[in-house]
Amino acid sequence: MPVxxxxxxxxxxEGVWLLAHEAALSAPRxxxxxxxxxxxxxxxxxxxxxxxxxxxxxxxxAERLLLWLQSQGLGLRELRRDHLAHFDTFLADPRPxxxxxxxxxxRNHPGWRPFRQPLSASSRRQSLVILQGLCSWLVxxxxxxxxxxxxxxxKRRRLNNRQMSIERYLERPLWEWLWQWLERPPAGEASRRxxxxxxxxxxxxxFAYLLAPRxxxxxxxxxxxxxxxxxxxxxxxxxxxxxxxRVPVPPDMLExxxxxxxxxxxxxxxxxxxxxxxxxxxxxxxxxxxxxxxRLIKATFVTAAQALEAQxxxxxxxxxxxxxxxxxxxxxxxxxxxxxxxxxELRYLAKTARHARLDTTARYLHxxxxxxxxxxxxxxxxxxxxx
Numbered sequence: 105m106p107v108x109x110x111x112x113x114x115x116x117x118e119g120v121w122l123l124a125h126e127a128a129l130s131a132p133r134x135x136x137x138x139x140x141x142x143x144x145x146x147x148x149x150x151x152x153x154x155x156x157x158x159x160x161x162x163x164x165x166a167e168r169l170l171l172w173l174q175s176q177g178l179g180l181r182e183l184r185r186d187h188l189a190h191f192d193t194f195l196a197d198p199r200p201x202x203x204x205x206x207x208x209x210x211r212n213h214p215g216w217r218p219f220r221q222p223l224s225a226s227s228r229r230q231s232l233v234i235l236q237g238l239c240s241w242l243v244x245x246x247x248x249x250x251x252x253x254x255x256x257x258x259k260r261r262r263l264n265n266r267q268m269s270i271e272r273y274l275e276r277p278l279w280e281w282l283w284q285w286l287e288r289p290p291a292g293e294a295s296r297r298x299x300x301x302x303x304x305x306x307x308x309x310x311f312a313y314l315l316a317p318r319x320x321x322x323x324x325x326x327x328x329x330x331x332x333x334x335x336x337x338x339x340x341x342x343x344x345x346x347x348x349x350r351v352p353v354p355p356d357m358l359e360x361x362x363x364x365x366x367x368x369x370x371x372x373x374x375x376x377x378x379x380x381x382x383x384x385x386x387x388x389x390x391x392x393x394x395x396x397x398x399r400l401i402k403a404t405f406v407t408a409a410q411a412l413e414a415q416x417x418x419x420x421x422x423x424x425x426x427x428x429x430x431x432x433x434x435x436x437x438x439x440x441x442x443x444x445x446x447x448x449e450l451r452y453l454a455k456t457a458r459h460a461r462l463d464t465t466a467r468y469l470h471x472x473x474x475x476x477x478x479x480x481x482x483x484x485x486x487x488x489x490x491x
Contacts, residue, residue, distance in 0.1 A: 133246045135245050135246040136247060137247070138247060141180045141332060145167075147245065148238055149163055149166070151241070156394050162204055162238075165231045165234045165235055166235070166238055168218050168231070169238075169329070172439070175407065180239075181248050183248070185255040188232075195222070195223045196228060197222050198218075204217055205220065205221060205222075206220075207220070208399075221319065232253070236251065239252065254312040266476050272430075272433070273439050274430065274438045274443060276427065276445070277423075278426060278427070280443070281412070282309075282427070284306060285412075286410055304364065307364045308322070308397070309404070309435065310360045311383075314356060314357040315456075316436050316456050317343075318433075318436060319398060321399055322382075322397060323338075323381075323383060323392050323393060326372040326380065326381060327365070327378040328374065328378050329373070331351060331383075336352065338351065338352060339352075339353050343458050349455070349458045350399065361382070367389070376437050383397065399437070405427045406428060409425070439456075440453060440456065
């Protein structure tokens, strides 16, 4: 042990060395090739490159967090538990509005903004769930030293994104009106392009409603995925998590697919060697991207809402508002919900939806809620005598 001089410089030097040594031991050991928060997030996103829609959703939430941290003069390594409450408040009301909220634009456009509107409570829960996963991964990667989400006492409540039942779907009267509207053909002197637009739009909504696919599954679908086995038609799909499945093809789907194929100059029935995309651009060749399909469906909902508002009937404004809020994923929820209402057994619903757990599918069963309402309808404080 060295003897300290009278002025105590050795003590101070040894103290500085110990502090530096302790800091080195406590610092996370980086296990990814990243030199910045953005590069660390990109490394995390690379884990989801097999699912385009998931990758885009996760990028959006991580980007919002990173931009907010930068606006606060912070980095991911400085994110603490008390910051999460401020971030949650920010998601509910991003301010200043002109800096954070704007219409859809290309990401390289100077007017691009990270929000279309403030996030609802359920959307904020989803954002926090995704970001909790990001932080857990970054801890394992040695980029940050702790996950602040684990310090939330009400984490189970705040981050539980599982609803007791599915609410984002079109109730049957609204869906039936929408399909009748979609079925209206163009005017008699319509161009070939207008006829193709009509046929494609009908097929998109029929595909989404009759087979309950996800957007990513629709854009990757090929004609050869529709196969005929022992007198029945099936749709083969590789879905979420790379899981292969086979779903029955209802007659209406096969008929609409045949009409679309005829419009494209092909035989009505899909052929095993036909590997062309089911949904494609109007040149009949190039397939649609996730983003293109998403925008087509959203635009159709808006146009349908405008048509519904023009009718000015009782309840039409409410239904039009529902259509304006609807997203493409609502069609999957609508499909499964209506199948449940038609009496399809839970085990077959789960196979169609391709859920790993039956309790996930059970959220689409609304019959019990309706019966509960019926049985309690006579329980009140005022007499309602009926003659």
